[in-house]
Amino acid sequence: MDWKHAKTLFIIVFILINIGLVVVYFNKVNNSIVQESNAQSDVNFTKEGIDIPTLPDYKNKEMQAITANSKSFTSDDLEGVYSLSEKDTQIDKDVDKDLDQNSNQQNYKKYINKEAFKGNEYYIKSNNSDNNKVVFEQNYENLPILNNSKGQIVFHMEDGKAKKFTQTYLDKLKPGNGDNNNKQKIVDAKTALETLYYNTYLTKGDKVESVRLGYYSVVKEISGQVLVPSWEVKIKTKEDGEDTTKVLYINAIKPESTVLEES
Template identity: 40%
Template sequence: MNWKHTKTLFIFVFILVNISLIIIYIDKVNKSHINDSADENAVNFKQEKIEIPDNLPTVKNIKMQLLTARSNDFSSYAKSRSHVTSEDSGQKIKGDINNPIDVSNDQYTDLKSYVKDSVYKGKNYEMSKIDDDHVTFEQTYNNFPIMNNSKAKLEFNINDDGKASSYRQTAMKTIAPSEGANNDKKQVNTARSAIEALYYNRYLKRNDEVTNIRLGYYTVVKEPNVQVLEANWEVKVKHANEFKTYYVEAISDSPKIIEE
């Protein structure tokens, strides 16, 4: 055996192992510094006496971009169905339900089935609001709601007997990414960062409570037939005895905030 070559080989392997250990150590230190920096910049909501939900929505690998959409014309659809009539120059329909649907159960199972099976593109709507007189659904795009938009809404009227006997519907069509050189998909900011943006801009103050937060599309340009939809966080806040809704841009480094 050539001990000289063996010795050289051992020294070479030893150097490689040490280099690997140094690289691993430096990587851990850098990650530690990044985490420490993030923790230092984070708002301590508990200390500020601001309540936020325990389980915030995750946005891992979620990317979004500006969309353009047009109002749907229901004129032809209404003419081919006896229980449906068009309104607002065809941009809205009113539908009568022959066998009123009982919505007294907590899960609204029958109403959801009716929407899925009997309403125009009902699979693209999700329930968003329930009160004594109405149950509201919102149109979705890629499973995200088009929020607070009268042009993408399905609303059922609830009678005194707890049954839904009619509905009114609007819809958007040809929803697609807006044209433009700067409209690439971008990673969505976290839900916590949206809440922190409200705090830093003084919309969220001591003793306030964030009651709900969800991700979707909000209309930033409204024309009679065309709208531009932007990824936003919808944040509902309780200020003492007053409730407010805020929309926070979800893919901007300096998010704009709209108060409804």
């Protein structure tokens, strides 16, 4: 046997084994650091005295910014059934069906699917708190256009009954142009709440009443809108000792961006 070659081979194997052990060690160290960092960034809202609901789960959801225009309705769109308000971007229609505040939302949905312009694109606003209105929001890819008067059907109530509805419609909804507008993975709802907490928008004693994912417009011009993937957070809080409600919007792709408040 050539002991010289065997010795050289043994040394090489020994070195490779040690390199492998070093790599495994550093991987374990790095993983523990990441886990510790994540644990430190985790907020225990119960311990902080903040009440939160069951949060929606959109695992591995990818989204991108979209654009739209306010539709200007024409006589061809109206087919003689509706009337236009002072602006051609809004339809008015009297309600000739018995719909009241307690009617099943499916009754409203069936009604607008038949009577409204492209009513199948609208779904009821789940956290509406105005007893004088029943609000349906236009949707894009199964997510609502949040807090946008240019894409809604609103039933106006009198004495608990729907008397008329008004409708606006966002036309040409599509992904925005630009090389940086590819679909990206969104942050989860808890991360959005943590963003509010670390920026003191959420404090002890607050109650998060609802958390919704959708598209929120950062540009609301009739000629064109830019809507970004956003988490909408409705919070019950106290200001000067009085209960008040505020609605905040957090960019779902870049939560470190400016937090916007409902206007």
